[in-house]
Each structure stands twice: as C-alpha cells, then as structure tokens.
Amino acid sequence: MFTKILIANRGEIALRILRACRSLGVGAVVAYSEADRESLAAQLADEAICIGPADAKHSYLSAPAVISAAIVTGCDAIHPGYGFLSEDEGFADVVRAHDLAFIGPSAEVLERFASKEATRRILSAHGLTTIPGSTMLRDEDHALEEAERIGYPVLIKPSAGGGGKGMRLVRNARELESIFKVSRSEAKAGFGDDSLYLEKFLEENRHIEIQVAVDRFGNAIHLFERDCSVQRRHQKIIEETPSPALTDAARQDLAERALKAVSAAGYENLGTLEFLVDSKGDAYFIEINCRIQVEHPITELCTGIDLVALQIRIAAGEPLGITQADVVSNGHAIEFRILAEDPAKDFRPQSGQVGAYLAPGGPGVRMDSHLYPGYEIPSYYDSLLGKLCVWAPDRAQAIARGDAALRELLVDGVITNIELHRAILANQVFIDGKVTTSLLDRVGSAPFVAAGNR
Amino acid sequence: MPARVKSSTQGSESEDALQVQRDHEAIAGLADDLLPALIAKLAASGLGEIEVRQGGWKARLRMPAATDESSKSAAKPLEGHAGRGQVTGRGAAVVHARADGSERRSTPIERAVEEPGRIAAKSPAVGVYQPRKDLAVGMRVRSGERIGHVNVLGVNQDVVSPVDGVIGSSLAESGEAVEYGQELVRIDLPERQTGGDAGRVDNDPSVAGKA
Structure with missing residues (x-):
C-alpha cells in the first residue's frame, strides 16, 4: 500500500478521497489552488499544499505543479479525482516517470481507451453493440457522406471531449454544413484536438x-x-x-x-x-x-x-x-x-x-x-x-x-x-x-x- | 508534459455567463483589493508609478511628486478596506516538507497575519527554494530583480523582489520545499519611506510593482 497520497483535485471529491485515505490508514496531502485556500478538504487535511493560482491551467491542470507538490511532500502516489488530469495518459506517463503511482489505469490503458472512436472499435470487437457511427471525419464532404450513410439525425462529437461537452445535434445536411467548421474549432479550443466523428442520435x-x-x-x-x-x-x-x-x-x-x-x-x-x-x-x-x-x-x-x-x-x-x-x-x-x-x-x-x-x-x-x-x-x-x-x-x-x-x-x-x-x-x-x-x-x-x- | 486536456470538471455551464461573472469578479477584485493595496504601496514606497497585471486586467497608478504627508492621508481611509478579507486564516496547519525529509509545521494563521507594511518576495511555484548565493541582509534590490529560484522538477523559476527595497530576514531556508505564493524573503523599504501608518500591503506574486 502507498504511504502518502497527493490529492490533486478540489471540492467534494477531494474530501471523498481524503476520507478513503483515512479509512485505509494512508497519509494524504491536499493540493489546492489559491482560490481553494479555505476549502474544506484543505482545512481537514493533515497536510495541504498550495500548487498555484486560481486558474486551473496553472494549478489543478498543471502537471509540473502537481508532480512537484507530490515530490516535495514525500508522496508516493497521486489521486487525480475526476475531471482535470484524471484521464490524461500523458500526465499518467509523467507521473510514473517520476516514480510515483497514478491512481487510475496505467498510461498504456488510458492511451488505448483515449479515443472514443477507437474504444468503440475495440469493445465492439469484444461483443458490445455500438451506435452506428463514422470514422474520424476528414472534412465536410466526408462528414456529409457519413451522415447520409448513418441516417439523420446525427450527433457531431469531439473525439477528445467528455461529459457531453462540445456535442452538437444535426437534423439534416444543411445543418451539418453550417455547423461543421464551428464544431471543429470548438473542439480545438475546448480540448486541444479538433478530431470529430458522427454518431446516430437516438431520439428517446x-x-x-x-x-x-x-x-x-x-x-x-x-x-x-x-x-x-x-x-x-x-x-x-x-x-x-x-x-x-x-x-x-x-x-x-x-x-x-x-x-x-x-x-x-x-x-x-x-x-x-x-x-x-x-x-x-x-x-x-x-x-x-x-x-x-x-x-x-x-x-x-x-x-x-x-x-x-x-x-x-x-x-x-x-x-x-x-x-x-x-x-x-x-x-x-x-x-x-x-x-x-x-x-x-x-x-x-x-x-x-x-x-x-x-x-x-x-x-x-x-x-x-x-x-x-x-x-x-x-x-x-x-x-x-x-x-x-x-x-x-x-x-x-x-x-x-x-x-x-x-x-x-x-x-x-x-x-x-x-x-x-x-x-x-x-x-x-x-x-x-x-x-x-x-x-x-x-x-x-x-x-x-x-x-x-x- | 501532456499536450492536451481531455476534460475539465463536470457540470460547468455556459461559458458566456461564466465570463461575465469573472469580469465582474475582476472588477470587484480590482476595486476591493488591488487598488487600495496599490495605493498603500505607492504611498509607502514613494514609487512614482506602479503597474499591475492580473488575468486580462491591467492597472497603472501614477503619483505626481506628492509630499509624504499627502500620500499618507490618501492611503489612510482605504486601510480597512484593503485589509478586508485578508486576515482570515486557514483553519488547518500546513506542513512544509523539506527536501531532506524533515518537516516544519506552521499554522497558517501565523503566516496569514502580516505586519503592516511588510513586503516579501513570494514563491512563484511549488518546489525547492534556493536563494541567490550572494544574497545578504541589507542588500539593495530593484523591483523585478532575481533574488533566488524555485526548482520545479529540474526547471528553475525565478524568485523576484516585488519592489525596490532592502533584503530583510529570510522566511525560508535554502533547500526548503515551498508552496506557491509562500513568502521567502522579507523586503524592507528604504528607511525614509517606511511610515508606521503605511497600511497593509498585499503583495500577491502576480502583483509586481514597477517604478
């Protein structure tokens, strides 16, 4: 078992992880941003460390800040909670490179299941039915072609997205044409990756x-x-x-x-x-x-x-x-x-x-x-x-x-x-x-x- | 380092509404915290001009050759305002582990209550602190001058003086593990300008005075 875990998250989940650590008899350090100085997790923790400013980019989403905090506080594992860095295979990889454990799947597993499109392919090969969908969309023409094949209405989904973010419902070819470029740039801005795919929309x-x-x-x-x-x-x-x-x-x-x-x-x-x-x-x-x-x-x-x-x-x-x-x-x-x-x-x-x-x-x-x-x-x-x-x-x-x-x-x-x-x-x-x-x-x-x- | 972030926290809503809210926050923050602190700093230090950047905001204060008396009276009414909300300490003790494994426990209340007019260089990141080799008490430093660094996974980040001043006591030791925003070195203001009623100065690391 680990000796001490860095909790790299905030809010209720930081508290939940802290409670789990305590019930397991494992030490815990709460990493918090300047905006969370007064948070309950930071207050209840035996140890807490400020890792950056309020902007999550420079605190909860900053791999160097999180890993550095784990090292200087003597932790041997990092719990990422949900959101933030929790499903980032690059982060999981860097964590391991610093001889720390990432609490979640290994970087290899995360990478294998990182793309939703690839995951659907893998799991349908292992017997799960998937919603009719497209491969990664090359361009607008490809999108129109695939939508025609699947049948409207379809959802445009960013491959790197999560929790329904960046998804768009399209009911016909005209809507698809008008929204395709916007979706692509939104995906780029929101997830740093503009890969999109289509999925049949099930009404009810x-x-x-x-x-x-x-x-x-x-x-x-x-x-x-x-x-x-x-x-x-x-x-x-x-x-x-x-x-x-x-x-x-x-x-x-x-x-x-x-x-x-x-x-x-x-x-x-x-x-x-x-x-x-x-x-x-x-x-x-x-x-x-x-x-x-x-x-x-x-x-x-x-x-x-x-x-x-x-x-x-x-x-x-x-x-x-x-x-x-x-x-x-x-x-x-x-x-x-x-x-x-x-x-x-x-x-x-x-x-x-x-x-x-x-x-x-x-x-x-x-x-x-x-x-x-x-x-x-x-x-x-x-x-x-x-x-x-x-x-x-x-x-x-x-x-x-x-x-x-x-x-x-x-x-x-x-x-x-x-x-x-x-x-x-x-x-x-x-x-x-x-x-x-x-x-x-x-x-x-x-x-x-x-x-x-x- | 990971090149992309696949998901942010769940449940966040309309970006527009958030932005509007952040803008309001920023304006309120400027009015409540930054400006009074800046005015106090300006008054206390005798600097001619201070510029501050925070997020998408920039504020510049310029004081045309004012006498000591007038600058003090200008800062006075704002003292209480500037201090509001800053004295609340964390309820829990924070443990700073040192690189050598030993620990120093400090209560945040101790750390949060600052002496009036106290200015310190703060840590730009979480890592291991190393002061500049030639750093000595009494040494004069300029605003923005490097006085040490914090090592973050092998990358050094500069610790700089927030004001023109004189190096005071060390608040962290060489090789000590420090957190973001931690006060590392006290910076005293030159004798003639330190007034007893200079007011609290909030020198957030993102707030760097510029003469």
Whole structure:
C-alpha cells in the first residue's frame, strides 16, 4: 500500500478521497489552488499544499505543479479525482516517470481507451453493440457522406471531449454544413484536438452505465448499473440504481457482457461503461470513463463497497480480494447533484458566500459536500456543491426519503437547484421511471418547478 | 508534459455567463483589493508609478511628486478596506516538507497575519527554494530583480523582489520545499519611506510593482 497520497483535485471529491485515505490508514496531502485556500478538504487535511493560482491551467491542470507538490511532500502516489488530469495518459506517463503511482489505469490503458472512436472499435470487437457511427471525419464532404450513410439525425462529437461537452445535434445536411467548421474549432479550443466523428442520435433513450473493477491480475467484477437519464444539456443531474428501465435479467445480462468485453480488451482499475438504451431495450455502448465517477456513491450505497478505497488498492497492486459472487446490489439509491445554478435564469452558475448550511440526515441519507457555513464559492470552477444520496429498500421509499432529505437540506446565500430536484421527484414521468435523457431539455425545467410548487 | 486536456470538471455551464461573472469578479477584485493595496504601496514606497497585471486586467497608478504627508492621508481611509478579507486564516496547519525529509509545521494563521507594511518576495511555484548565493541582509534590490529560484522538477523559476527595497530576514531556508505564493524573503523599504501608518500591503506574486 502507498504511504502518502497527493490529492490533486478540489471540492467534494477531494474530501471523498481524503476520507478513503483515512479509512485505509494512508497519509494524504491536499493540493489546492489559491482560490481553494479555505476549502474544506484543505482545512481537514493533515497536510495541504498550495500548487498555484486560481486558474486551473496553472494549478489543478498543471502537471509540473502537481508532480512537484507530490515530490516535495514525500508522496508516493497521486489521486487525480475526476475531471482535470484524471484521464490524461500523458500526465499518467509523467507521473510514473517520476516514480510515483497514478491512481487510475496505467498510461498504456488510458492511451488505448483515449479515443472514443477507437474504444468503440475495440469493445465492439469484444461483443458490445455500438451506435452506428463514422470514422474520424476528414472534412465536410466526408462528414456529409457519413451522415447520409448513418441516417439523420446525427450527433457531431469531439473525439477528445467528455461529459457531453462540445456535442452538437444535426437534423439534416444543411445543418451539418453550417455547423461543421464551428464544431471543429470548438473542439480545438475546448480540448486541444479538433478530431470529430458522427454518431446516430437516438431520439428517446436512457443513459445507463455499468461500473467495473479489474485488478492487475485479471480479476474482474462488475458492480451493476447506474441510470443517469435525468440530464440537462447532456449533464447528469439525478442518477439512480437499479435502473427502473431494466428487468433483473436485462441488467444482469448487460453487466456481464460489459465486464466480459472490457476485461478481454485488457482494461485495468475502476471504469464505467456508458450505454444508451433505446425504447426497445437495446443497449448501445458509447464510451468508457477511466476514472472515479461523480455518481459513484449510489453504487456504494447498494453494494456496500467503498469504490475509492478499491481504486486505491488496485493502483497499489493489490488483488480485488472479492469475487463477483460477493457483489450484491441491495435496495435502491438515488443521487441528486446539488448545483449552484439558477434554474430561473438559464442555470447561470452562482458564486458567493454560503450563509447557513445544514446537511440532511436520517436513515439511508448520505451527503458528500465540501460546503460549510461561511464558505466562499469560487467562481473559477464548476458549480457542483455536493451530492445528496439516499438509499431505501425500494424505489418508492427512496423517492420519499429523497424528498424528505431535499426539504431538510439548507444552503443559504446562493441559488441552487434543490427545488428543481423536488419538482422532478414529484413528477409522474419520474415516478413511473420513464424519464429519457432529452426530457428536461424538451419541456424545460420551468414546468417541473411550476408543477412542483402547486 | 501532456499536450492536451481531455476534460475539465463536470457540470460547468455556459461559458458566456461564466465570463461575465469573472469580469465582474475582476472588477470587484480590482476595486476591493488591488487598488487600495496599490495605493498603500505607492504611498509607502514613494514609487512614482506602479503597474499591475492580473488575468486580462491591467492597472497603472501614477503619483505626481506628492509630499509624504499627502500620500499618507490618501492611503489612510482605504486601510480597512484593503485589509478586508485578508486576515482570515486557514483553519488547518500546513506542513512544509523539506527536501531532506524533515518537516516544519506552521499554522497558517501565523503566516496569514502580516505586519503592516511588510513586503516579501513570494514563491512563484511549488518546489525547492534556493536563494541567490550572494544574497545578504541589507542588500539593495530593484523591483523585478532575481533574488533566488524555485526548482520545479529540474526547471528553475525565478524568485523576484516585488519592489525596490532592502533584503530583510529570510522566511525560508535554502533547500526548503515551498508552496506557491509562500513568502521567502522579507523586503524592507528604504528607511525614509517606511511610515508606521503605511497600511497593509498585499503583495500577491502576480502583483509586481514597477517604478
């Protein structure tokens, strides 16, 4: 096991990793930017080190700053969390070159799965169905040709993108012509890589992902699925497990196929395979996330397995220590992403000082958040304030606990999406388990909030 | 070093809205923190002009041959304003590990509370600090003059004096592991200009005075 881990991230995930380190008895150093000097992770840590200015480019995204901090504080491993440097194979490689361990897949594995297009090819060769898509687009003519072959509507996707960023929906050739160049330059600006590809757009789909864990010795387990169909502009806002859209047999089958394909492809460490599931129940593989996911706690609540601790143990070269038979998913869990966004003003991100803060409690309630009263939310980073997760023996009780917990949750001083969550919970489409990824965007959030207030 | 970044943090929204917000932040930051600190610095140091760049902003202050008295009174009303929000210390102790493995624990509150008028050269990065060989207390330095370096994975980054002044006490030892923004060497202002009521000076490493 490692002796000391540098936590190269911020917000709630820095805190989550710190907690995992403590429960494993491993030392931890929180690396923070100047804007996060007062962050809870930096305050709770036994050691904390300022690695740069507020601008993430020169702090959380700066490989030299992060690695130098790990070296001068005597760490032997770096946990990148999610986002920032977490899936950068170049960073993983440099970390290893400095005799430090990267907590995540090796650079080789990250590189193999870095391109979504290549990943789809690899995993379809290992038995997963993929959405009809194109190869990398050479130019506009090539794009038009491929779109014709796949059939409109199609999505233009940046190969290096993630979390739905930079994606564009195109319904016909004219739209494709007008948007192609813009997409290319956006991809270049956003990800430093202008490679684009097309994918068939499934109108009414659900987003379902399978959590897997593979150790260095080839032992592999899946930890069932998470349903992330409640989204706004391709950003997940509510996740739950099990998926209300899959029968027990279907979830078992999907999880087993995903695990088989990913371990045959030589994957290592924690990973999440994302699928779109259409109205007929067919699952199409879209991408693999080679990191801990924001929504990992709901899997932890149902399986009782600490995923961050497991991730650290795998990276340290330890065997899984459990088999598939040990992984049992119990009850139902739901996660609400609490965001500093104003639903009434096009979800504009909010910053400012948190006044009173009260986290909810009670049976089956878990709050992963870096908030505290008086905390100043910096404007430099994302708007995630925390994740409220609830567990109950079944879905109906989980929804009831979720609503009770959301009512208790108090975040003064900034506008949040707490009321939107309550409105979604009260909506019949959600109660029936029939939400598709485009629902919120199609109807807008206002009707949800209005209906919730009645 | 990695050439590209594949994903930023999840959940970030409309770039435009963020930009507008950052601009507002920057303006507020200028008004609340930078300008009063600059005025205080200008008053205390007797410099003719100070230019500051921060992000996409640039501010230049010029003082036409003012007497000591008038500059003091100009700085006074702003003192409290300049100090606001800067005294809050971190709750947790920060441990600075030295390259040789030993550790020095310092409470951030100690580090955050600065004496009035105190100016220090700060670390430009996280790494191992090495002062210039000939550095000695009492030595005169110019603004922007290199007084040492911080080694970041084999690459040296200059530590420079933020003002024209005199080298004071060392706040970090040679070979010590330092964090970004850490105060390394105290810079005293020449005798005649250091007034007792010069006000707090926030010398952020991105703020470099220029005569």
